[in-house]
Amino acid sequence: EDKVVQSPLSLVVHEGDTVTLNCSYEVTNFRSLLWYKQEKKAPTFLFMLTSSGIEKKSGRLSSILDKKELFSILNITATQTGDSAIYLCAVDNNQGGKLIFGQGTELSVKP
Amino acid sequence: GAVVSQHPSRVICKSGTSVKIECRSLDFQATTMFWYRQFPKKSLMLMATSNEGSKATYEQGVEKDKFLINHASLTLSTLTVTSAHPEDSSFYICSARGEGVGYEQYFGPGTRLTVT
Numbered sequence: 001e002d003k004v005v006q007s008p009l010s011l012v013v014h015e016g017d018t019v020t021l022n023c024s025y026e027v028t029n030f031r032s033l034l035w036y037k038q039e040k041k042a043p044t045f046l047f048m049l050t051s052s053g054i055e056k057k058s059g060r061l062s063s064i065l066d067k068k069e070l071f072s073i074l075n076i077t078a079t080q081t082g083d084s085a086i087y088l089c090a091v092d093n094n095q096g097g098k099l100i101f102g103q104g105t106e107l108s109v110k111p
Numbered sequence: 112g113a114v115v116s117q118h119p120s121r122v123i124c125k126s127g128t129s130v131k132i133e134c135r136s137l138d139f140q141a142t143t144m145f146w147y148r149q150f151p152k153k154s155l156m157l158m159a160t161s162n163e164g165s166k167a168t169y170e171q172g173v174e175k176d177k178f179l180i181n182h183a184s185l186t187l188s189t190l191t192v193t194s195a196h197p198e199d200s201s202f203y204i205c206s207a208r209g210e211g212v213g214y215e216q217y218f219g220p221g222t223r224l225t226v227t
Contacts, residue, residue, distance in 0.1 A: 034215070042204050042218035043155070088154060096162075097143050097208050099216060101154045 002027040002093050006102035014110050017079050021105045023089030024071040031094040033065055033072050038086045038104070046074070046087075079109045113139045113212040117205055117219035124195055125227055132190045132222045134205030140185035141207035145216065146178075149202040161188050185209070195226040 004025045013019055025033065032050045036043035047056045049065035049072060056063050060079075065072045076083055086106050090099040114137040124130050134144055143162050147155040159175075161167040161182035169175045177199075179191040188207075192199050202223050206216040 036218075041220045042206075044218070045215055048215060086152075090155075096160060096168075097216065098145070098157060098160060099155075100157075104154045106152065 002091070002100050004089055004091050004100050004102035006087075006089050006105050008105060009103060010106040010108070012108045012110065013079055015080055017109075018075065018077045019079060019107060021074040021076075021087050021089075021107070022071060023073070023102055025089075025091045025100075025102075026070065027091050027093040027100065029094040030067070031092040034090045034092070034099065035063055035072070035074050036088040036090065038088055039084075043088055076107075079107075081109050081111055083107060084109045113137075113207075113209075113217045115141075115205065115207050115217045115219040117222050119222060120220060121223045121225075123225045123227060126196055127194055129191055129193045130195055130224060132192075132203055132205075132224075134188045134190070134207065134219050136186045136207045136209060136217070139207075139209045139212045141188070141209040142185065143208050144182055144188040145206045146180060146188075146190050147204045147206070149204060149221075151202075155204060158190075192224065195224070197226045200224055200226045 007022045035046040047063045052067040060077045063074045086104045088104045089102040116135045118133045146158045158173045159167045159169045167180035182188040204221040206218045208216045
């Protein structure tokens with residue numbers, strides 16, 4: 001059965017800290033891995049990764065994929081209180097666009 | 112980016128009644144729409160995949176007679192929760208993907224359903 005596992009499930013840090021969120025997966029037919037940020041409503045798209053070793057970056061956020069070891073990390077540097085959210089990792093297993101989501105990591109950034 | 116809307120954003124209904132939730136793609140044609148359910152502090156659980164003009168494909172364990180999905184046009188899909196019970200209370204989110212807007216799924220803002 002295809003699955004996506006995120007760790008940690010929750011994390012509390014202080015402003016200015018750097019955090020690394022982990023996502024590992026087991027799928028039979030990998031197409032891409034996606035990261036989303038969810039605050040009070042629906043998830044907003046952060047990154048889509050398809051190739052190993054190529055870092056994607058957006059401001060203080062960056063992400064990289066390792067298709068050999070079947071995991072991805074999401075880094076957030078110089079965290080701010082506005083980064084507090086649930087971060088979701090999802091994998092497209094090439095079945096008509098279906099996404100398999102991990103449990104999410106709840107990040108809380110304290111002032 | 113592409114915009115997906117949901118209506119209503121919040122609904123409270125009594126046990127035994129049915130509730131319809133709409134999901135619309137506002138600026139693109141959504142060939143595929145997905146319906147998810149999310150419990151508090153939990154991840155998104157895919158309920159069904161719907162392609163325009165064809166029957167929805169439900170995930171294992173999701174009752175198709177309980178959660179009726181219709182995708183009659185390229186911009187609208189509806190989820191009807193029939194004979195709702197308190198255990199159906201949840202956050203329901205739709206997403207859409209389509210031509211001309213890249214590969215990603217675009218998520219609606221979600222609908223909070225409370226069954227009393």
